[in-house]
Amino acid sequence: RKEVEQDPGPFNVPEGATVAFNCTYSNSASQSFFWYRQDCRKEPKLLMSVYSSGNEDGRFTAQLNRASQYISLLIRDSKLSDSATYLCVVHNQAGTALIFGKGTTLSVSS
Amino acid sequence: DAGVTQSPTHLIKTRGQHVTLRCSPISGHKSVSWYQQVLGQGPQFIFQYYEKEERGRGNFPDRFSARQFPNYSSELNVNALLLGDSALYLCASSLDRVYTGELFFGEGSRLTVL
Numbered sequence: 001r002k003e004v005e006q007d008p009g010p011f012n013v014p015e016g017a018t019v020a021f022n023c024t025y026s027n028s029a030s031q032s033f034f035w036y037r038q039d040c041r042k043e044p045k046l047l048m049s050v051y052s053s054g055n056e057d058g059r060f061t062a063q064l065n066r067a068s069q070y071i072s073l074l075i076r077d078s079k080l081s082d083s084a085t086y087l088c089v090v091h092n093q094a095g096t097a098l099i100f101g102k103g104t105t106l107s108v109s110s
Numbered sequence: 111d112a113g114v115t116q117s118p119t120h121l122i123k124t125r126g127q128h129v130t131l132r133c134s135p136i137s138g139h140k141s142v143s144w145y146q147q148v149l150g151q152g153p154q155f156i157f158q159y160y161e162k163e164e165r166g167r168g169n170f171p172d173r174f175s176a177r178q179f180p181n182y183s184s185e186l187n188v189n190a191l192l193l194g195d196s197a198l199y200l201c202a203s204s205l206d207r208v209y210t211g212e213l214f215f216g217e218g219s220r221l222t223v224l
Contacts, residue, residue: 004152043200043215044153087152095208096166097143100152 001026006088006101013108017078021104023071023088032091033064035073037084038103044087047073078108112137114216116201122222123191131186131219135203141165142184143213144176145200153200159184160207188221196223 006023013019025033033050048055050062050071061074071088088101115134123129135142141160145153158166159178178184182203188195198218 043217045215046212089152092155092166094166096158097155097168098145098153098213099155100145102150103152 002101003027003099004088004090004101006104008104009085010105010107013078013106015078015080015108015110017108018074018076019078019106020075021073021086021088021106023073023101025069025071025088025090025099027090027093028066028069029093030090031093031095033071034089034098035060035062035071036087036089036100038087039084044100047086075106078106080108080110082106083108114201114203114214116199116216116219118219119217120220120222122224124224125191125193127191127223128187128189129191129221131188131199131201131221133184133186133201133203133216135182135184135201136214139203139205139214140182141204141207142178142182143202143204144184144186145202145215146170147198147200147218148194149197156186158207165207191223193223196221 035047036044037047038044050064054063059076063072085103085105087103090099143158144156147153155168157176162178173189176186200218201216202213
């Protein structure tokens with residue numbers, strides 16, 4: 001089983017749509033969780049951290065279910081500028097390395 | 111303030127050659143990590159260096175090596191290049207060894223092995 005698994009993509013949605021990405025991780029000892037965004041041929045950048053209580057940043061909502069080892073990202077009212085690859089990321093147990101999922105590509109069209 | 115800078119941005123090598131990639135972290139950051147991103151995959155952890163010592167190593171062969179200098183910049187070396195080493199090599203910096211927040215990536219060095 002891969003350490004971090006994500007929904008296969010791509011997701012093609014119209015502007016204004018709501019889209020959800022899911023991710024599972026294998027190491028129950030993981031303590032920190034993130035969503036990174038990567039634009040085409042660019043470096044990954046932190047989108048948001050994911051907290052046990054769930055957290056929201058504008059149109060973006062992240063949820064964590066430790067019991068199921070499941071992480072989600074919800075994007076509401078999609079914009080053209082949201083088109084990118086979204087990477088689910090988990091710390092290794094020591095907290096010294098990030099373990100990335102394969103990424104899910106989102107394409108928002110007008 | 112300057113972000114993480116990497117050089118070269120693009121390079122082409124042939125099988126069997128070696129390559130050196132360079133990275134300068136954000137000023138004040140003491141930890142530098144290297145990741146390999148093959149097309150269509152997420153980045154994969156290669157090394158972490160903190161205070162000039164290797165603090166973590168991913169599942170990569172001994173052909174991969176790195177070091178960190180007193181000014182916290184870093185080099186990644188890959189010997190005996192294989193076609194499969196073609197990838198985007200990303201350097202990332204952080205304040206501390208243990209990440210409690212954001213990891214800052216450079217734009218990467220895109221290596222093509224022919």
